Amino acid sequence: MTAVLRAESLSRVFRSAGGDVVAVRDADLAVESGELVAVAGRSGAGKTTLLTMLGGLDAPTEGRVLVDGADLAAPSTDVDALRGSRIASIFQTAGLIPVLSAAENVEVPLRIRRVDPAERDRRVAQALRDVGLEDHARQRPGELSGGQQQRVGIARALVMAPGILLADEPTAQLDSETGAQIMDLIAQLVHHRGTAAVVATHDVAMLARADRVLEIHDGVLRERVD
Incomplete structure (x- = not known):
């Protein structure tokens, strides 16, 4: 099956007078329709930065994001239209x-x-x-x-x-029971609707509901090896 969301050699460097900070480093990712992918990592590991690039809210320093094969950075791509029709986001609040x-x-x-x-x-x-x-x-x-x-x-x-759902710590502000209900709901809707989803979380229960788990540490994204 063809991935509807793909990141290729994605990097994001924040430059300042105090020095460069690499938030995401050379990340590759492919998500298919109906697949729930969880990205685990501590606060500051690069989860939110990764999601903002995947959703077209921030431009990568290097690499590219493809939505249905369209490069978000290409002049011919209407990012606002894609975000309005194909990409949806859920946040902590x-x-x-x-x-x-x-x-x-x-x-x-x-x-x-x-x-x-x-x-x-x-x-x-x-x-x-x-x-x-x-x-x-x-x-x-x-x-x-x-x-x-x-x-x-x-x-x-x-x-x-939307064909793509991005969720950034959607259960972080909830108690464990309510969080579990929200996680079950997201998983059910993703699989029922055939949505491609990426959920950034450190919630172990959310990770258990994912089809695939990736880990990000110091901006480096890797498949989890159990």
Whole structure:
């Protein structure tokens, strides 16, 4: 099967007066549809930097990222369009808009893409059902638990039916039981929808749910050898 997300010789160097810091060094990665890949590593190891490059939020110093064969750095590639239609991200905190309901938060990317209102309603309802929050559609973030807020964030990320999901420590702010529920939900949605997912985490339970585990240390990415 062809990889939908690929990194080739990816490096990111941050330059400063105090010296260069190599956050990611010569990383190679290939992720297929329906595959959940976990990237393990301590804080500061390079996980977040790797994900921001994979998602087109940061440009590599060297190497390239390919999404469906398109080089994100190529002049002909519309990165914003790819991020809007093919790539979705989940972060440590859901980042919901406090004054909007759960349904309205999920609807935001559909409004940005000017999706037809009837289609928006259908997709939002389905996304909330997928994460088990159909009965909480009208509640605002402040009326939801931390785990429920993270579920809303997942629904918002998946409402555009992206082919690629990037998650940066999605359970870091949650208790172990709620975190396990979120991890199960991500794994289920990835495998059910055929999404290619990369999850950066140090959570052992999350690693156990992954199809493949990579480790990153001092910016060097390697396959885990048990």
